[in-house]
Structure formats: structure tokens, C-alpha cells
Amino acid sequence: xxxxxxxxxxxxxxxxxxxxxxxxxxxxxxxxxxxxxxxxxxxxxxxxxxxxxxxxxxxxxxxxxxxxxxxxxxxxxxxxxxxxxxxxxxxxxxxxxxxxxxxxxxxxxxxxxxxxxxxxxxxxxxxxxxxxxxxxxxxxxxxxxxxxxxxxxxxxxxxxxxxxxxxxxxxxxxxxxxxxxxxxxxxxxxxxxxxxxxxxxxxxxxxxxxxxxxxxxxxxxxxxxxxxxxxxxxxxxxxxxxxxxxxxxxxxxxxx
Numbered sequence: 001x002x003x004x005x006x007x008x009x010x011x012x013x014x015x016x017x018x019x020x021x022x023x024x025x026x027x028x029x030x031x032x033x034x035x036x037x038x039x040x041x042x043x044x045x046x047x048x049x050x051x052x053x054x055x056x057x058x059x060x061x062x063x064x065x066x067x068x069x070x071x072x073x074x075x076x077x078x079x080x081x082x083x084x085x086x087x088x089x090x091x092x093x094x095x096x097x098x099x100x101x102x103x104x105x106x107x108x109x110x111x112x113x114x115x116x117x118x119x120x121x122x123x124x125x126x127x128x129x130x131x132x133x134x135x136x137x138x139x140x141x142x143x144x145x146x147x148x149x150x151x152x153x154x155x156x157x158x159x160x161x162x163x164x165x166x167x168x169x170x171x172x173x174x175x176x177x178x179x180x181x182x183x184x185x186x187x188x189x190x191x192x193x194x195x196x197x198x199x200x201x202x203x204x205x206x207x208x209x210x211x212x213x214x215x216x217x218x219x220x221x222x223x224x225x226x227x228x229x230x231x232x233x234x235x236x237x238x239x240x241x242x243x244x245x246x247x248x249x250x251x252x253x254x255x256x
Contacts, residue, residue, distance in 0.1 A: 002029030003231055004052035006067060008042060009033045012058035012081065015220040019228060026228060034063070049074045054231045058082060058223075060144075065089040068096035077237075079230045080104040081223065083149030094241055101237040105244040106149025108226030112200065113244050115215050116157040119202050122211065123161030128184040131204045133158050138191035138199040146190045147172065154202050155186050 003020060007013040008031035020028040030048035031041055045067065049055065055071055057064050058081040065085070069092065071078045078096075083106050085093070096102060107113070123133065135158070137151040147155075152166075159166035164184065171187045181187075191199075198217035203210060217223070226244065233247045245251045 001025065001054070001232070001235065002027050002052045003228075004028075004030040004032065004048040004055045006045075006048075006055055006057035006063070007033055007059035009037060009039050010058065012220060012223065015224040016056055016058070016227060019221055019224040023228060026231070045070060049076050052076060054079060054235050056081070056227050056231055058227075061085040061089050065092050068093045068102060071102075072096035072099040075100060077231075077234045078102045079227050079234060081106075081108060081227060083152075084145030097241040098239055100239050101234045101242065102240075103230040103234045103242045103244070103247060105230070106153045107198075108223045108230060108244055109215070109217065110226065110248065111215050112150055112153075113248055113250055115200070115202075115213060116153060116245070117250060118213050119154055120157040120161035122202075122204055122213065123158040126204055126206075126211075128162055131206050132181060132185065132187075134187040134189060134203045134205065136189045136191075136199075136201045136203065138193070138196050140195050140197070141193050143192060146192070147188045148190075148198070148200070150198065150200050151188060151190075154200060155188065158186055158202060 003026050005013050005016045008017060017028060017031060020026055029051040030043050032043050032045050032048040049070060054077040056079045057067055061082055061084045064080050064082040068078060077100055080102060135151050135155050137148045139148060155170060156166050159169065166186065169184050169186050171185050197220060201212055201214035203212050230244065230247045
């Protein structure tokens with residue numbers, strides 16, 4: 001199956017190209033990046049879309065939104081790993097998904113997606129009045145959005161476990177005289193530095209004990225392999241919006 005890689009010169013683009021080269025079932029049909037960027041074997045977006053059945057895109061929210069419209073116009077499936085989307089950008093991607101199947105996920109790791117289910121289960125079992133939840137994430141210094149898409153996913157899993165809307169209970173960063181923590185609050189803490197691939201922890205803090213559920217990424221290849229699994233899966237799906245929970249068949253388990 002022919003696959004095109006967007007953002008081919010980026011870290012994830014290079015990881016995808018490397019993993020694709022060793023995959024017997026998939027072909028790297030085209031590599032492209034931002035207009036004006038030169039590189040060996042790069043083509044334009046239009047040529048890439050013409051050559052592929054599915055495009056894998058780890059770029060930026062703005063670039064992914066534009067690419068979704070182009071893919072929809074050409075009937076090409078899309079796998080999006082970018083994060084930091086605005087509500088308007090998400091609406092535009094949803095519009096594209098009415099015409100082609102799109103998998104969009106903040107994390108393509110099997111471990112992280114299993115972690116989401118565990119977080120939801122713990123949040124459902126541990127009363128908000130007695131257990132505070134804090135989501136911690138750490139990434140390399142070049143990451144431009146915070147909190148990460150994965151941290152947001154974990155926060156949403158915790159909120160779903162408690163049956164609340166995340167935006168109504170979330171807190172991002174603390175400084176100065178903040179007062180006592182609100183009951184039921186879900187906090188986010190962020191570290192940016194060095195070459196950290198990805199660290200995520202969800203802390204359930206009680207008065208007498210602390211439960212920590214965590215995941216550590218050691219190599220970007222794990223995300224690339226997850227994205228390729230999503231690419232194989234999405235080409236046989238009808239138009240619509242999907243995530244990695246759909247790809248892995250975990251949606252039913254997460255809902256229990």
C-alpha cells in the first residue's frame with residue numbers, strides 16, 4: 001500500500017521513513033514538507049497526494065488542517081499525529097472527515113492507550129473528594145505546544161471516569177498565592193527540556209497514599225509503528241473521525 005509522509009524532514013517524519021523502509025506491506029510513495037524546503041526525494045503536497053492511498057502527518061496544527069482539506073478533495077485517507085488544534089481547526093478537520101476517513105490521535109503508543117483505560121478506571125473508583133488528580137508531562141525543548149496532546153488525552157480519560165467535563169475542572173500551572181486546591185480539580189504540570197522523547201504520569205494523591213500511573217517513551221520508532229498500524233486500518237474504513245482507541249479496538253473496553 002502506498003503511503004506518503006508529511007513533514008518528512010522533521011524528527012517524526014524521519015522516523016516514519018525509516019520504519020516504512022523495513023515494512024514488507026507498505027511502500028513509501030512520497031515524502032513532502034513545507035513549501036520551499038529542499039531535500040533529497042521531496043515532492044510537493046499535490047504530487048504526494050496523487051501517489052498515496054493514505055498520508056501520515058506529524059507536522060503542526062495549521063499544516064495538518066490545510067492538509068486535511070486537500071486530502072478530502074482527492075479522496076485520500078489521513079493519519080494525523082499533530083497536536084495543539086484550535087476549536088476552528090478541529091471543526092475544519094471534522095468537515096474533511098465527512099469525506100474521507102481520518103485517524104487523529106495525540107499519541108500512537110499502545111502503552112499510552114492502555115494507560116488511558118487504567119486512568120479512567122482509577123478516576124471512576126477513587127472519590128474526587130478524597131483523591132486529587134495531577135497530570136504531569138515532559139518533552140524535549142523543541143515541542144511548541146503545552147500541555148501535550150497525550151496529557152490532554154489522559155486528563156480527558158480522568159474526567160470521563162468521574163463523569164465531568166475536563167475544561168470545567170482543569171487547572172494549568174500554579175504561581176503565587178493560589179489558595180487551597182479545589183475539590184475535584186484535575187491539574188496539569190509541564191516540563192520542557194533537552195531531548196526527552198515523552199514522559200507522562202497521572203498522580204492520584206490521597207491524604208495517606210499516592211497512586212501513580214505512568215508511561216515512558218524511549219524511541220520515536222514506537223510512535224511511527226503505531227501510526228503505520230493506523231494507516232493500514234484507516235484505508236478500509238468509511239469516512240469519519242477516528243482515534244487510536246478505534247484502531248486498537250479499545251473503545252468498548254474503555255467505556256465499561
